[in-house]
Amino acid sequence: MTEETNPRVGSPLTRVRHAVGGLGDTLRDRWADAPKWQRWLVYALLLALAIAAPSPLIGSFMSPYTDWTSLLFNPIGIYILLAIGLNIVVGHAGLLDLGYVAFFAIGAYTLAYLGIKHGFTFWPTLILGMAFASISGVILGAPTLRLRGDYLAIVTLGFGEIIRVVILNVDKIGGARGFSGIPLWSNFFWVYFFCGITILISWRLVRSAVGRAFLAVREDQIAAEAMGVNTTRYKVKAFMIGSFLAGVAGGLFAHYMMYLNPTMFMFIKSFEVVAMVVLGGLGSISGSIIAAIILTFLPEGLRMAKEVLHTTKDPRMVIYSIMLIALMLTRPQGLLGRRELWQVLPKRKDKAPKDPTTEQ
């Protein structure tokens, strides 16, 4: 870090990082100096923006190519739910789960199957879907969470593939043809309602004894064990909570799309969620949400790249992956580090907290 003190030396990457950091500092200073009414004005504006967000006016600006409300629902809302859920597993408990989409799929298919074949209504199936997803989380977690971190990554990745292959080959739930005829029960309101509940759950959880145990497991497993934390048990707990939330997201997804097929649950989806959690900053709830919005909106915003570049091909994924690498290289600790959005902005200038993670 010492070689980064002078902005004129260093690689282009360091210079960019410096410029971005400088901009952040200016913003932070401005915010710290602002009187109370100005802050309230900003809060009010943000609230107004949140209420106005689903309106077609903003939609025509943000996504001229696709339906804005459904965009806010399917990729954005669902990914926010998934990112907050996975943030508990990866961010707080430090367990690298690369098969998160499996629990999402289990939730989605459980709801769809019970709803269609057994005539259950939405709420009972949602509860059953959550139960199924968390039970499968425990079944997978109990034996494998004793393993070291990187082994867990490959086992969960394998589990994700297993669930996909099972869905593909079981004819009762549609197999490769997909599962259609699911009633439309969830909508824009419910997905953000559940987002709110999930944020609340994970917010309270982090500040509970269980949440502190998660952090202890993440930071130093041996020390946590020495302090009397039953690490395997807490890992299974984190896994269970994470898969439970994925089950909710899956249920909402199934009843919005009204059709499911195995290609919706590819590995790339798990990866995207992990990318959101890591990019947002491990353990930061607001970071996960911001990263989820950025990364799901990015492919949508890149639709215009096709016209700009005058190609017939769709270069979105190429640009997306380059931007992802670039973001990771410039901020490897995540957008917000391990803090929340409001912690990045200090309360008063003279009391500005010295956080080592901001210095990078």
Added chain:
Amino acid sequence: VLNDFIQQFGPSTVGGLVVGSIYALVALGYTMVYGVLRLINFAHSEIFMIGTFATLFVLSLIGLPGPLTGLALVGMIVLLLVAAMAVSGGAAVLLEIIAYRPLRKRNAPRLAALISAIGASVFLQEFFALVVIPDVFHKPGRIDTAVPRLVDRDTVFTIFGADIKTDQVVIFVAAVVMMVALDQLVARTRIGRGIRATAQDPEAAVLMGVNIDTIVRLTFLLGGAMAGVAGVLYAMEFENISYKIGFVLGIKAFTAAVLGGIGNIRGALVGGIALGLVENWGAIFFGSQWKDVIAFVILVIVLLFRPTGILGESLQQARA
């Protein structure tokens, strides 16, 4: 079922050995990079994919008249191996320089490198689908690309009711030769000593005068070259390649690396062959669509009873 099993045992064993040796070659790259950097190099599967396309490129450049035999075949295979090893190894080194080195220099968390790795993997796939395959191979809009036949599939000999074909012999021999060569390189040479030292303790290795950057670059080069060999053999055996082939094979190869004991070069061989065999035997009972499930169930079972893999972690001591 048992009768089926006995009948198909021979052929599926041979098939398992062939697929297993390809898994093992790709697994070497994962295992070496993991051993040295403790990083799951997710883009390694794309390095393998690049190897298959390098093979196709050389073949279409030369213009293969038909299946070859004798000395011409050996010469051709050597040429293909050299070309694919150079391309894949170069790609792996480039990958390290662009996607991993900046993170390593900043002591970034390991998860950041993982995301960068998967990002690189997505990039390479999409880049091939969008630019390389349409523009270099002139096959736009096609997912699969056919590779011309290199070896006639004559039966060389029959053992336990299984016909051993020429291509299978060539692949198995080539894979084993390459792996023995790599094993000896790591076990005996100065470079290999550097790799083992870095894997054991990077800080102590630096103090002993090992240049970590060179060693990391070499590790990527060697791993990439092995993936290139795997690419040639895969293209030869399956004669059908696409920009997507890396993904499943990459997961399997990483599974093989973990199965054998990650960081262990001989473990990659054992794990790869074991995975190929078990997968093919299991397919007789359950049908070939369950192959992937069998592979992962085996992985979980092995890890439960032997958490460090079949041969254990030996490129470095196990660190918690």
